[in-house]
Amino acid sequence: MAKVMLFIDGTWLYSNVPRLSEAYGRPDFRVDFGKLPFVLSEAVSQRLNGTEIDVVRTYLFGSYASNHDPRDDEAVQRRRDFFAMLSEEYHYEVETYPINFRGRRLKKSDRDPEDTFEPREKCVDIALAASMLYFAALPSAYDIAIAVVGDQDFKPAFQYVRRLGKRVAIASIKGSCAPGLSDPRESERVTDFDIIWLDDLLHRLELKYERHQLQCESPTHRGPRGVWTTFHPRKGQKFYCDACRRDFSRQRQELQREYNGVGYDGEVEYPSEEETPVGTTLGGIVKRRVADRGFGFIEADDGRDYFFHISDLHPGLHFDDIQEGMEVDFEVKKQPSADRAGAAQSVRLAMVEPDEEAAEPPADE
Numbered sequence: 237m238a239k240v241m242l243f244i245d246g247t248w249l250y251s252n253v254p255r256l257s258e259a260y261g262r263p264d265f266r267v268d269f270g271k272l273p274f275v276l277s278e279a280v281s282q283r284l285n286g287t288e289i290d291v292v293r294t295y296l297f298g299s300y301a302s303n304h305d306p307r308d309d310e311a312v313q314r315r316r317d318f319f320a321m322l323s324e325e326y327h328y329e330v331e332t333y334p335i336n337f338r339g340r341r342l343k344k345s346d347r348d349p350e351d352t353f354e355p356r357e358k359c360v361d362i363a364l365a366a367s368m369l370y371f372a373a374l375p376s377a378y379d380i381a382i383a384v385v386g387d388q389d390f391k392p393a394f395q396y397v398r399r400l401g402k403r404v405a406i407a408s409i410k411g412s413c414a415p416g417l418s419d420p421r422e423s424e425r426v427t428d429f430d431i432i433w434l435d436d437l438l439h440r441l442e443l444k445y446e447r448h449q450l451q452c453e454s455p456t457h458r459g460p461r462g463v464w465t466t467f468h469p470r471k472g473q474k475f476y477c478d479a480c481r482r483d484f485s486r487q488r489q490e491l492q493r494e495y496n497g498v499g500y501d502g503e504v505e506y507p508s509e510e511e512t513p514v515g516t517t518l519g520g521i522v523k524r525r526v527a528d529r530g531f532g533f534i535e536a537d538d539g540r541d542y543f544f545h546i547s548d549l550h551p552g553l554h555f556d557d558i559q560e561g562m563e564v565d566f567e568v569k570k571q572p573s574a575d576r577a578g579a580a581q582s583v584r585l586a587m588v589e590p591d592e593e594a595a596e597p598p599a600d601e
Contacts, residue, residue, distance in 0.1 A: 243568060302570070306485070310481055361390065364385070364390070378402065379466075386414060456480065473551035512578075548579075569582065
């Protein structure tokens with residue numbers, strides 16, 4: 237039996253789904269990521285004359301927007317929900333890295349035409365290559381690496397993985413794959429198999445949607461709560477209909493403008509130390525909770541205030557459970573400035589460290 241690990245460039249694959257949709261002739265085509273590891277491992281098995289394959293792990297490396305225009309909150313949250321779904325439902329090992337948009341819209345077409353800003357993704361390619369090499373150096377972690385990529389920059393990593401005695405298979409998309417990776421003569425020695433084209437497997441990789449009815453759990457929902465949808469909430473995640481999600485996004489923007497981010501006292505002096513990076517997990521105390529409007533502020537351990545909305549709570553935590561003075565953990569969604577609080581996401585109850593003294597067994601008398 238051959239042990240296989242998958243290493244997926246999630247940003248590249250995510251951005252190329254429209255190309256797959258075009259190839260399949262279905263504008264609503266989506267990849268079933270639950271099937272992807274097994275479909276690709278079967279393709280490798282066929283190239284090995286039916287050798288039995290054991291999929292040991294699937295790693296996906298991706299990015300998400302941070303410090304972006306609030307109007308894109310919903311799009312950013314969808315991507316973060318996608319990453320969480322891969323981890324929780326399909327047991328992917330997911331590594332994600334923020335891209336600082338410096339307050340801008342995600343789509344270039346939505347920005348000022350004279351704005352020359354180009355978002356820069358960091359770490360994704362290096363993280364994928366480093367992980368593949370790390371596990372290749374371990375004696376029995378995997379026998380074959382399946383890389384779902386299209387970038388020429390991975391070529392040195394693949395060459396060194398092969399020098400460590402492992403086999404490499406490349407799965408890619410026609411028209412989005414560097415020639416050095418798809419060369420049928422294999423002149424640069426980067427793979428051990430003919431390339432696996434996802435375009436040829438779309439009938440097996442299609443995510444088939446089934447409409448079902450869910451109850452919208454938004455406290456401000458209007459009309460019957462039963463909504464037909466293809467969305468499948470993660471375990472513990474509340475379901476909000478599209479209309480309520482749009483309302484949440486609008487409410488968050490209005491509240492942050494109204495309270496100027498800092499809000500109720502207007503007298504916050506932040507320390508002059510280095511900014512806390514977006515995506516950092518912090519602890520803090522709920523400084524204020526506005527029950528009738530569904531938002532509040534956290535005074536974090538870094539000395540700054542962070543705004544949160546009911547839709548920024550971690551799955552399983554209800555707004556009614558939050559009280560002023562409560563200790564919480566959260567991720568930095570937007571950095572604070574001199575006169576404006578930051579924004580928090582994934583707000584959850586703090587992890588309580590055990591009392592070391594209390595944990596010690598009583599001394600023998």
